[in-house]
Amino acid sequence: MSRLMIIAEHDGKQVSPNTAKCVTCASQMTDSIDVVVFSNGAKTVSTQAAALTGVSRVISVNASEFDHPLAAVLAPQVVALAGDYSHVLAPSSSFGKDLLPRVAALMGVTQISDLMSVEGDHRYTRPIYAGNVVLTVEANRDEPLIATVRVASFQAAGNDGSASIAQADPQPISGSHTRFVSLERGNSERPDLQSAARVISGGRGVGSAENFSIIYSLADRMNAAVGASRAAVDAGFVPNDMQVGQTGKIIAPDLYVAIGISGAIQHLTGIKDAGTIVAINKDPDAPIFEVADIGLVADLFTALPELEELV
Amino acid sequence: MKILVCLKQVIDYQVRVQVNPDATGVVTDGVKMSINPFDEIALEEALRLREAGKATEVVAVSIGNASVKTQLRTGLAMGADRALHILSETAIDPLTAARVLLKIVEHEAPGLVIMGKQAIDDDCNQTGQMLAALWDRPQATFASELLVDGQTARVTREVDAGLETIEVDLPAVVTTDLRLNTPRFVKLPDIMKAKRKPLDESPIDSYGIEAANAAQALNYAQPPERKKGVMVDSISELVEAMKQRGVL
Numbered sequence: 001m002s003r004l005m006i007i008a009e010h011d012g013k014q015v016s017p018n019t020a021k022c023v024t025c026a027s028q029m030t031d032s033i034d035v036v037v038f039s040n041g042a043k044t045v046s047t048q049a050a051a052l053t054g055v056s057r058v059i060s061v062n063a064s065e066f067d068h069p070l071a072a073v074l075a076p077q078v079v080a081l082a083g084d085y086s087h088v089l090a091p092s093s094s095f096g097k098d099l100l101p102r103v104a105a106l107m108g109v110t111q112i113s114d115l116m117s118v119e120g121d122h123r124y125t126r127p128i129y130a131g132n133v134v135l136t137v138e139a140n141r142d143e144p145l146i147a148t149v150r151v152a153s154f155q156a157a158g159n160d161g162s163a164s165i166a167q168a169d170p171q172p173i174s175g176s177h178t179r180f181v182s183l184e185r186g187n188s189e190r191p192d193l194q195s196a197a198r199v200i201s202g203g204r205g206v207g208s209a210e211n212f213s214i215i216y217s218l219a220d221r222m223n224a225a226v227g228a229s230r231a232a233v234d235a236g237f238v239p240n241d242m243q244v245g246q247t248g249k250i251i252a253p254d255l256y257v258a259i260g261i262s263g264a265i266q267h268l269t270g271i272k273d274a275g276t277i278v279a280i281n282k283d284p285d286a287p288i289f290e291v292a293d294i295g296l297v298a299d300l301f302t303a304l305p306e307l308e309e310l311v
Numbered sequence: 312m313k314i315l316v317c318l319k320q321v322i323d324y325q326v327r328v329q330v331n332p333d334a335t336g337v338v339t340d341g342v343k344m345s346i347n348p349f350d351e352i353a354l355e356e357a358l359r360l361r362e363a364g365k366a367t368e369v370v371a372v373s374i375g376n377a378s379v380k381t382q383l384r385t386g387l388a389m390g391a392d393r394a395l396h397i398l399s400e401t402a403i404d405p406l407t408a409a410r411v412l413l414k415i416v417e418h419e420a421p422g423l424v425i426m427g428k429q430a431i432d433d434d435c436n437q438t439g440q441m442l443a444a445l446w447d448r449p450q451a452t453f454a455s456e457l458l459v460d461g462q463t464a465r466v467t468r469e470v471d472a473g474l475e476t477i478e479v480d481l482p483a484v485v486t487t488d489l490r491l492n493t494p495r496f497v498k499l500p501d502i503m504k505a506k507r508k509p510l511d512e513s514p515i516d517s518y519g520i521e522a523a524n525a526a527q528a529l530n531y532a533q534p535p536e537r538k539k540g541v542m543v544d545s546i547s548e549l550v551e552a553m554k555q556r557g558v559l
């Protein structure tokens with residue numbers, strides 16, 4: 001019988017929407033879904049996980065060492081639990097990407113990264129070559145399936161579940177060779193880039209960190225999250241957690257507005273699943289216009305204030 | 312301290328990758344190949360550590376067919392001291408790569424292994440973490456800053472929430488993010504000099520490792536393209552078009 005385990009992502013207070021999206025993916029594989037929460041006594045996270053529609057059971061494992069998710073510390077803990085399961089999933093976020101391959105290697109099993117659809121029993125698709133190619137794979141049935149889930153491909157599960165919450169004792173803690181020092185958070189006051197319905201992104205064309213205020217201003221007006229191209233991050237206009245694309249965040253908002261972004265393939269892979277893409281760029285030949293649902297050739301410095309007036 | 316750097320050969324990031332006619336892979340004939348961009352950053356970081364006196368030797372390793380020697384030569388021209396080519400006619404999965412790399416690490420005993428966070432062909436983002444697991448050593452993935460201080464390293468990592476800093480005991484595996492550094496350009500005289508640097512080849516079979524049971528690739532497909540939309544001439548038309556699509 002198949003039994004599936006999801007490793008919950010959370011910040012100690014809230015379960016991440018990424019976990020809710022993993023649950024949706026998991027529901028397409030089996031109806032026996034357990035969520036494991038490793039934390040330093042984060043009760044609300046377990047309660048929230050138990051409410052996710054489709055979850056059978058939440059297992060809460062607590063230790064002060066789980067205050068920050070370090071792969072070296074968590075991987076042996078996951079392995080200790082994984083023996084009971086046929087499937088182990090985690091989101092393809094920086095959390096899951098860091099942790100799950102370490103788990104897979106300890107188990108001697110390969111991993112499927114960025115699972116984007118379930119095509120049948122042990123048959124899945126995943127993007128490769130920056131999303132330019134979709135690969136269909138069939139996983140080996142004799143081994144547990146270990147996969148990270150491309151969260152932009154799945155809607156979040158609902159909140160009308162009532163799973164039981166069980167406590168489990170941690171294994172002896174290992175991994176003291178790796179120590180958390182600090183976390184510098186990006187701007188958390190704005191809507192979350194990965195779950196916002198609307199995202200406004202700026203690129204190199206915005207020109208400077210100061211100029212980015214016109215992007216923020218429009219975003220505030222539209223209640224949108226703010227993203228950026230790699231060039232804008234590299235130039236120091238905005239922090240790294242705002243980068244959208246192959247090596248940044250993969251997002252699927254209803255509306256994506258690209259301002260002063262040329263539309264390099266590595267950027268486009270991050271926005272492929274957006275409902276509507278709007279682009280404003282002064283170069284009529286910018287590749288972004290090849291994918292934009294609505295395009296406007298204009299100088300962003302005159303266009304944006306005007307747009308802000310009208311939305 | 313010795314630093315081991317992994318260089319994977321990949322299709323150059325600027326190539327528009329095409330699926331082959333029978334959907335069993337992608338077109339590679341006549342296509343430009345390069346060092347995986349993240350691996351170039353890994354090598355640059357190792358070279359800077361050597362130049363700063365924190366490392367004594369930089370060894371580049373690549374697993375692949377005969378053509379990956381081109382990337383290893385480029386790595387030597389950039390400044391690696393010597394190179395190891397593990398000859399494998401077939402492409403291998405991350406777990407198998409990690410098992411091979413473990414053998415190399417056990418033999419070379421580096422203080423640091425620096426690799427890319429992901430290969431831009433398979434986009435797996437696994438091998439570094441897997442090597443660290445098998446080696447039972449720390450991993451510091453997605454590094455945007457690496458400070459080596461004696462027996463420890465302080466690494467700033469690009470995580471979804473922002474920037475996380477961790478401290479790891481050496482030896483450790485570090486995987487690179489794009490902002491760690493900007494790799495240097497190779498100069499012509501260095502290409503000549505690189506021809507005389509040691510490049511050792513050994514067949515993958517000689518490592519006696521078990522190939523992992525990787526998922527079987529069934530089909531390669533080009534994703535559906537987004538349809539080209541409309542171009543508008545003014546902000547008011549833009550707003551109108553957005554309203555029509557129901558996004559305003």
Ligand SMILES: Cc1cc2nc3c(=O)[nH]c(=O)nc-3n(C[C@H](O)[C@H](O)[C@H](O)COP(=O)(O)OP(=O)(O)OC[C@H]3O[C@@H](n4cnc5c(N)ncnc54)[C@H](O)[C@@H]3O)c2cc1C
Pocket residue numbers: 202203204205206228229230231232243244245246247248249259260261262263264265266267270280281282283286298299300301324348349431489
């Ligand atoms: C391995 C790898 C991974 C990568 N990952 C990512 C990734 O995750 N995300 C990402 O974004 N990139 C990524 N890149 C980089 C990518 O290739 C591009 O370099 C980058 O996306 C370009 O950013 P940009 O569009 O802001 O800048 P540019 O390409 O320089 O474009 C700036 C645009 O602004 C326009 N412009 C300038 N001034 C104005 C104005 N006043 N008004 C209107 N328009 C104006 C210009 O016409 C131009 O089109 C990656 C690259 C590599 C090699």
Ligand SMILES: Nc1ncnc2c1ncn2[C@@H]1O[C@H](COP(=O)(O)O)[C@@H](O)[C@H]1O
Pocket residue numbers: 317318319320347349350372373374375405408425426427428429430431433434435436437438439
């Ligand atoms: N065949 C290989 N040869 C050398 N290095 C490799 C190979 N495969 C993977 N790597 C290293 O592992 C990193 C991550 O690869 P991947 O897990 O496939 O995304 C790459 O950036 C390389 O540094």
